Structures are given as C-alpha cells and as structure tokens.
Amino acid sequence: MSKKNDRAFANAKKFISGGVNSPVRAWHAVSGSPIFVQKAKGSKIYDLSGKEYIDYVLSWGPMILGHAHPKIISAIRQSATSGTSFGAPTEAETEMAQLICEAIPSIEQVRMTSSGTEAAMTAIRLARGFTGKKIIAKFSGCYHGHADSMLIKAGSGVTTLGIPGSPGIPEETAQLTLSLPYNDLESLQKAIEIHGAQLAAIIVEPVAGNMGVVPPRDGFLKTLRELTAKENIILIFDEVITGFRFTFGGVQNLLKIKPDLTCLGKIIGAGLPVGAIGGRKEIMRHLAPLGDVYQAGTLSGNPLAMNAGLTALKLLKEKKADFKAVDEKTEYLCSEIQNIFKEKGFCVCINRYHSMFTIFFQEGPVFDLATAQKSDTKMFARFFHGMLKQGVWLAPSQFEALFVSFAHTNKDISCTLDACKLALKNI
Numbered sequence: 001m002s003k004k005n006d007r008a009f010a011n012a013k014k015f016i017s018g019g020v021n022s023p024v025r026a027w028h029a030v031s032g033s034p035i036f037v038q039k040a041k042g043s044k045i046y047d048l049s050g051k052e053y054i055d056y057v058l059s060w061g062p063m064i065l066g067h068a069h070p071k072i073i074s075a076i077r078q079s080a081t082s083g084t085s086f087g088a089p090t091e092a093e094t095e096m097a098q099l100i101c102e103a104i105p106s107i108e109q110v111r112m113t114s115s116g117t118e119a120a121m122t123a124i125r126l127a128r129g130f131t132g133k134k135i136i137a138k139f140s141g142c143y144h145g146h147a148d149s150m151l152i153k154a155g156s157g158v159t160t161l162g163i164p165g166s167p168g169i170p171e172e173t174a175q176l177t178l179s180l181p182y183n184d185l186e187s188l189q190k191a192i193e194i195h196g197a198q199l200a201a202i203i204v205e206p207v208a209g210n211m212g213v214v215p216p217r218d219g220f221l222k223t224l225r226e227l228t229a230k231e232n233i234i235l236i237f238d239e240v241i242t243g244f245r246f247t248f249g250g251v252q253n254l255l256k257i258k259p260d261l262t263c264l265g266k267i268i269g270a271g272l273p274v275g276a277i278g279g280r281k282e283i284m285r286h287l288a289p290l291g292d293v294y295q296a297g298t299l300s301g302n303p304l305a306m307n308a309g310l311t312a313l314k315l316l317k318e319k320k321a322d323f324k325a326v327d328e329k330t331e332y333l334c335s336e337i338q339n340i341f342k343e344k345g346f347c348v349c350i351n352r353y354h355s356m357f358t359i360f361f362q363e364g365p366v367f368d369l370a371t372a373q374k375s376d377t378k379m380f381a382r383f384f385h386g387m388l389k390q391g392v393w394l395a396p397s398q399f400e401a402l403f404v405s406f407a408h409t410n411k412d413i414s415c416t417l418d419a420c421k422l423a424l425k426n427i
C-alpha cells in the first residue's frame with residue numbers, strides 16, 4: 001500500500017480504537033493495512049492515491065443503486081438545506097413508512113431507527129413484551145447487530161475474528177439466547193419441543209449473509225413459520241441485508257412467507273444510518289407511546305436519511321426490471337468464476353442468491369456455520385489481496401457476502417473475470 005495510506009492508518013490508530021469504527025474494516029482476517037477511501041461513484045471506489053477498484057462490498061450492502069447516485073445525492077442536498085434534524089415528526093417519515101408497508105405485505109406499521117442493530121434489539125424487546133416470555137432463539141452464524149442478546153455465536157466480524165460470544169455480555173443474558181444450527185429442522189423441532197413455552201421469538205436471516213451467503217434449504221423457513229405460529233412464538237425475519245436486495249420488497253415476498261416482525265436497514269437508508277422494524281399492527285401497537293415497550297431515538301426518522309431512503313426506494317420501485325438484470329449479471333459472474341477456478345485446478349464452492357454471493361474456498365456444500373468454517377481462510381486471504389492488486393475490491397473476510405449493484409456494467413464483470421485469472425496465477 002502507498003505511504004499516504006500507511007500514514008492515514010497510523011494516524012487513525014492513534015485516535016480511534018484499532019484505527020477503525022467497525023472491526024471487520026481493520027482487515028485482521030486477511031492481514032495488511034485497510035485501504036482508506038477517498039471517494040466512490042457508481043460501481044467504483046477509489047483509494048487515497050486515486051487507484052480505482054470495482055466494488056463488490058458496496059458499504060456492506062446498502063449501495064444497490066451504486067455509489068453517489070445523482071438523484072440520491074440531490075435529495076440529500078435539498079433536504080439538508082431545510083435543516084438536518086428536528087426531533088419532531090416530518091411527512092417524509094410517513095411517506096417512507098407507507099412505501100415500506102406497500103412493498104412488504106407482512107408489515108402494517110413501522111418504526112424507524114438509526115441502525116439495523118437497533119431494529120433487531122427493538123424486535124426482540126417487542127417480542128418479549130408482547131408474549132411475556134423470556135427466551136429467544138437465533139441461528140449460529142446469523143448476525144443481528146451487536147446488542148447483547150444477539151451476540152451469541154453471531155456471524156459477520158464475530159465469525160471473522162473467531163470470537164464465540166463476547167466478554168461484557170453477562171452469562172445470565174447469554175443464557176436467555178439459544179443458538180441453533182441454520183437449515184437444521186431436527187434441531188429446531190427439538191428446541192421448540194423443549195423450550196417452546198418459554199420462547200418469545202426466533203430471529204433468522206431468511207437468506208444468511210453474515211457467515212458468507214447461505215441460502216435457506218427448501219422447507220426450512222416454511223416449517224419455521226408453521227412451528228412458531230403453533231407455539232405462539234414471534235417469528236422475526238432480519239431482512240437488514242435482504243430487504244429490497246432481490247425485489248421491491250423483502251425476500252419474504254419471493255418466498256411467500258409472512259413473519260410477525262421484520263427488521264430492515266442498509267438499502268432502505270441508501271447509505272445513511274437507518275434501520276426499521278415493522279410488522280402487524282396488533283404487535284406494533286405495544287411500542288411506546290401506545291404501549292409500554294420502550295423504544296426511542298433522537299435521530300430516528302432523520303430527514304436526511306428519510307429523503308435519501310425514500311428516493312432510493314422510489315427508484316427501486318421504478319426500476320423493478322433491473323433486479324432481474326442484476327441477478328443475471330451475478331449468475332454469469334459466478335459461473336465464470338467457478339470455471340476459472342476449475343481450469344486452474346482450484347476447488348471452490350460458490351453460494352449465490354440472486355445478486356449476493358460468496359466464494360467459499362472449499363469443496364462444499366456450505367449450508368450452515370460449521371460447514372462454512374471448513375473454508376481455507378489463508379487461501380481466501382491470498383485471493384483477496386490478488387484481486388485487490390488487480391483493482392477488484394472484495395470483502396476482507398471469507399465469511400461475508402459480496403454484492404452486485406445496478407451500476408455494475410458488463411465491462412465491470414469482464415474486468416473482474418480477467419482480474420480473477422491473474423489473481424489465481426500468483427496465488
């Protein structure tokens with residue numbers, strides 16, 4: 001990396017813990033210094049020396065329309081001139097909520113937050129408040145933000161760094177969270193048999209993205225819906241990644257499954273700090289001020305974030321056909337990458353769900369955290385650096401999703417494939 005970048009990171013480490021404001025950004029899993037970003041536009045991101053990279057991280061999911069989309073930037077600009085925060089309601093919030101309710105049939109009402117973490121935390125609290133039960137269940141390798149009760153066998157940075165839980169979370173809290181293997185109906189049935197009467201909620205990434213991409217097996221979510229409904233357990237779909245990534249709505253629209261509560265974030269904020277929780281009125285009315293389950297936020301429903309998000313959602317609604325185009329681009333990219341690896345005699349397992357994918361450095365299949373962890377992370381790290389050298393920006397961990405945006409061109413895809421060939425030559 002350039003001297004300028006080294007200096008930037010050294011400076012950051014003086015004043016920011018670890019030099020970064022979110023752990024995976026520090027590149028511990030792939031070693032080396034993280035690249036500081038100067039700017040980004042469309043499918044490209046630029047380092048401090050101006051080198052251009054094709055970006056498959058997209059701010060970890062939000063930038064489905066590409067970076068610095070002119071309509072979104074103009075919405076933010078226009079909104080900012082009228083003031084950046086009021087701590088009082090605005091009509092943009094209603095418009096945003098209405099659009100989300102229209103897009104996702106299981107959502108009758110929403111509450112906006114400033115992050116996905118807050119959305120998941122609120123969903124859990126609401127489920128407990130609504131059912132009067134204490135225990136919650138999640139699936140190993142799924143990530144639902146960094147609230148205490150969700151950091152048990154979590155994905156994302158927690159998997160990357162190999163931390164099973166986290167110091168600072170009292171055992172008593174951890175004991176209230178069951179962790180089940182993803183895609184395993186037998187364990188699920190057993191857990192519900194034993195704990196059903198105490199289970200307030202089961203939270204799931206309907207397509208897991210935080211242990212690398214792991215799609216649900218046929219029947220997994222349908223059975224999960226049936227069992228939770230029978231036992232009066234709130235089913236929470238954490239669609240912070242999947243919301244508006246595959247269609248104008250959640251992945252639940254495609255799967256035709258209605259959870260009780262849904263968490264949103266990332267894409268609905270268009271790159272500004274946003275989260276949302278939504279669901280049936282009957283449950284949502286238990287939130288304060290109507291109900292007694294407390295939830296709040298000084299910057300919740302922030303006008304800049306609402307106007308940016310609204311603009312993004314309206315664009316996605318207009319450009320529904322582009323979802324199919326981006327799927328096809330991703331499918332082509334993945335199948336060609338698979339071929340390149342095969343020709344070079346490397347074995348990889350590519351898990352793809354529409355426009356998100358992970359190249360697992362192993363034979364596969366990968367269907368849960370345990371199988372994901374069989375990957376050769378050292379080989380992944382070499383591939384990561386090889387691609388970076390060729391101008392392709394991948395997530396700095398084996399256990400993350402890669403994303404394709406509407407802004408990625410056919411040329412980006414073919415450049416990425418050329419980069420892949422060169423990267424494998426020197427791996």
Ligand SMILES: *Cc1c(COP(=O)(O)O)cnc(C)c1O
Pocket residue numbers: 114115116117118120143144145146205209210238239240241265266274275
């Ligand atoms: C990113 C993510 C979160 C957390 O959102 P933040 O905005 O980072 O707090 C929660 N759930 C899932 C599935 C995520 O991918």
